[in-house]
Amino acid sequence: MSASVLLFVACLAFSGNLVLGDRTFSIDYKNNCFLKDGKPFQYISGSIHYSRIPRYYWKDRLMKMYMTGLNAIQVYVPWNYHETVQGVQNFTGDRDLEHFLDLANQTGLLVILRPGPYICAEWEMGGLPAWLLQKPNIILRSADADYIQAVSNWLAVLLPKIKPWLYNNGGNIITVQVENEYGSYFACDYNYMRHLRTLFGFFLGEETVLFTTDGNTDKEMICGTLQGLYATVDFGTDTDISEAFKRQRRFEAQGPLVNSEFYTGWLDHWGDQHAEVNAQKVSRVLGEMLTMGANVNMYMFEGGSNFGYWNGADHDARYRSVVTSYDYDAPLTEAGDPTEKLLAIRDVIKKFKDVPSGPMPPATPKFAYGFVTLKKVGNICSLLNIIAPLGPVKSQHPLSFEEMKQFYGYMLYRTTLPRDLPQPTPLISPLNGVHDRAYVSVNGVYQSLLERDTMLVTNITGKQGDTLDILVENMGRVNFGSKINDYKGLLSNLYLGKDLLTDWQIYPLDIDGAIAAGWPHSDSEKSFTTPRKEPLVGPVFYSGTLKPNGLSWDTFLKLHEWTKGQVWINGMNLGRYWPARGPQQTLYVPGPLLSTTLPNNITVLELEGAPAHLRVLFMDRPQLDLTAGKS
Numbered sequence: 001m002s003a004s005v006l007l008f009v010a011c012l013a014f015s016g017n018l019v020l021g022d023r024t025f026s027i028d029y030k031n032n033c034f035l036k037d038g039k040p041f042q043y044i045s046g047s048i049h050y051s052r053i054p055r056y057y058w059k060d061r062l063m064k065m066y067m068t069g070l071n072a073i074q075v076y077v078p079w080n081y082h083e084t085v086q087g088v089q090n091f092t093g094d095r096d097l098e099h100f101l102d103l104a105n106q107t108g109l110l111v112i113l114r115p116g117p118y119i120c121a122e123w124e125m126g127g128l129p130a131w132l133l134q135k136p137n138i139i140l141r142s143a144d145a146d147y148i149q150a151v152s153n154w155l156a157v158l159l160p161k162i163k164p165w166l167y168n169n170g171g172n173i174i175t176v177q178v179e180n181e182y183g184s185y186f187a188c189d190y191n192y193m194r195h196l197r198t199l200f201g202f203f204l205g206e207e208t209v210l211f212t213t214d215g216n217t218d219k220e221m222i223c224g225t226l227q228g229l230y231a232t233v234d235f236g237t238d239t240d241i242s243e244a245f246k247r248q249r250r251f252e253a254q255g256p257l258v259n260s261e262f263y264t265g266w267l268d269h270w271g272d273q274h275a276e277v278n279a280q281k282v283s284r285v286l287g288e289m290l291t292m293g294a295n296v297n298m299y300m301f302e303g304g305s306n307f308g309y310w311n312g313a314d315h316d317a318r319y320r321s322v323v324t325s326y327d328y329d330a331p332l333t334e335a336g337d338p339t340e341k342l343l344a345i346r347d348v349i350k351k352f353k354d355v356p357s358g359p360m361p362p363a364t365p366k367f368a369y370g371f372v373t374l375k376k377v378g379n380i381c382s383l384l385n386i387i388a389p390l391g392p393v394k395s396q397h398p399l400s401f402e403e404m405k406q407f408y409g410y411m412l413y414r415t416t417l418p419r420d421l422p423q424p425t426p427l428i429s430p431l432n433g434v435h436d437r438a439y440v441s442v443n444g445v446y447q448s449l450l451e452r453d454t455m456l457v458t459n460i461t462g463k464q465g466d467t468l469d470i471l472v473e474n475m476g477r478v479n480f481g482s483k484i485n486d487y488k489g490l491l492s493n494l495y496l497g498k499d500l501l502t503d504w505q506i507y508p509l510d511i512d513g514a515i516a517a518g519w520p521h522s523d524s525e526k527s528f529t530t531p532r533k534e535p536l537v538g539p540v541f542y543s544g545t546l547k548p549n550g551l552s553w554d555t556f557l558k559l560h561e562w563t564k565g566q567v568w569i570n571g572m573n574l575g576r577y578w579p580a581r582g583p584q585q586t587l588y589v590p591g592p593l594l595s596t597t598l599p600n601n602i603t604v605l606e607l608e609g610a611p612a613h614l615r616v617l618f619m620d621r622p623q624l625d626l627t628a629g630k631s
Contacts, residue, residue: 046301069349159203183224234261265329274625303328312479324575398490424459433492446538
């Protein structure tokens with residue numbers, strides 16, 4: 001019997017003499033375990049993000065986790081999801097955190113809460129609100145005065161909401177993480193971490209178990225840990241478990257062993273091969289950790305979807321945007337369906353604790369609604385009166401999204417050609433200032449594109465005085481590492497040959513607002529009468545309807561031979577598609593979004609080029625693993 005198991009057994013024996021009474025959750029350092037109501041406790045947890053799952057399905061997903069044998073879930077709170085506009089917090093509908101906690105409680109699941117303020121999570125800017133970047137020299141995740149003030153204001157709203165849900169107060173939150181993987185960040189600012197520790201202690205009470213999570217290296221553990229915050233590690237299936245927990249022991253000589261993120265899968269970027277992690281490997285390593293008496297959280301147990309503009313990005317050698325699906329090859333699929341990996345995990349858990357009796361809730365029903373043919377509405381340049389109702393802001397030089405307070409989505413930059421360009425002339429972003437993709441049109445005719453880090457020059461033609469439109473797409477802010485100060489838009493001047501382009505009109509686009517208000521379907525049919533002979537290239541809107549058939553089942557939207565863009569159904573932004581780059585080929589459409597009696601409105605913004613057939617296909621299964629160039 002290993003020393004770790006002997007210690008856990010000792011913990012059991014020692015605690016048997018305790019008088020039980022009030023609800024308590026604490027750390028027993030002497031016996032290297034958690035104590036729940038005075039008894040030794042080992043959690044087997046899974047990560048689930050309420051922000052990536054429609055509220056309608058929260059109960060379904062939680063019940064499947066409970067029936068797998070989990071006794072806890074791990075939950076992030078994305079600050080930017082709740083405070084998109086500075087000073088205005090939203091905890092309603094799909095953002096109703098307390099309702100989610102209540103459902104977990106009703107289901108019998110404890111909660112390990114990770115309220116940030118930074119969460120990473122492959123989420124836009126790691127959960128930090130983009131409005132922080134309006135302070136151009138702000139040092140995020142540090143004791144910078146502007147950042148600290150914003151964090152303190154946010155936590156003064158969030159943490160009092162959390163306090164009643166603490167286990168010691170009768171709720172189900174057993175531990176609370178402070179920050180997230182801070183050791184991976186360059187700042188290594190202990191004053192910042194001390195400030196957070198003070199805030200969490202003040203609002204939640206000193207008896208609350210606060211912890212940190214860091215990667216399995218000395219550097220990460222040194223910068224990410226702090227006295228008074230219990231240090232845990234995270235690692236996947238390819239790590240030596242004994243060595244990883246030895247590292248935790250160097251920073252926490254006593255207390256429970258904890259892997260806060262045991263990776264059941266991995267994320268995808270556009271252009272990647274689809275990530276997969278072998279189910280047998282996951283179940284084997286899980287069993288080994290549980291045998292050691294370790295507490296384990298599986299990241300992810302269900303990933304869900306990056307709806308709208310919420311996907312993050314990485315920037316190592318170059319900028320790489322995370323795909324819309326956050327399926328993560330997790331035990332529950334993007335649509336919440338049990339997998340063979342889930343069943344293998346349940347078989348492991350059965351060896352260590354009782355698993356609830358009864359059948360696993362089934363996969364949600366799926367339906368292949370078939371083809372819908374769309375019609376062209378018009379290109380972006382011709383629709384500015386609808387999608388940019390506030391009109392343009394004039395500026396000599398380009399302004400960023402943050403300066404324009406247009407934090408997500410798209411913005412259009414307009415100027416005129418300073419001279420005749422009879423021959424292809426280079427349009428240049430010499431300082432790599434296009435963040436992240438720019439679609440270039442002259443007099444409303446699409447010509448080419450620029451792309452961050454990879455395509456800094458393109459050629460255009462035209463005549464003096466012609467209108468030059470540059471539609472810039474924010475593809476998601478960097479969520480990890482030193483480059484999370486990720487400003488969007490045209491961040492530096494553009495040159496046309498040797499000419500500096502000036503005198504810009506900058507249009508913040510409220511596409512989501514127009515679509516939520518019923519456009520373009522509320523317009524008359526004249527909106528759809530553009531002759532089909534016109535080229536279907538450049539940023540163009542298309543529209544159509546899926547006829548009701550009495551069902552509102554989950555489905556998957558495939559845009560075969562479409563290039564890249566964004567999709568809305570019944571006003572909801574499903575996210576980005578990019579089948580030309582892959583690997584993701586379908587978008588998850590939650591069934592509750594669809595009407596059983598009214599036409600379901602589909603709006604597509606195709607940014608580069610639509611197929612002549614203009615058809616989209618609703619399928620009954622996802623396709624997440626076809627990368628460009630792979631047959």
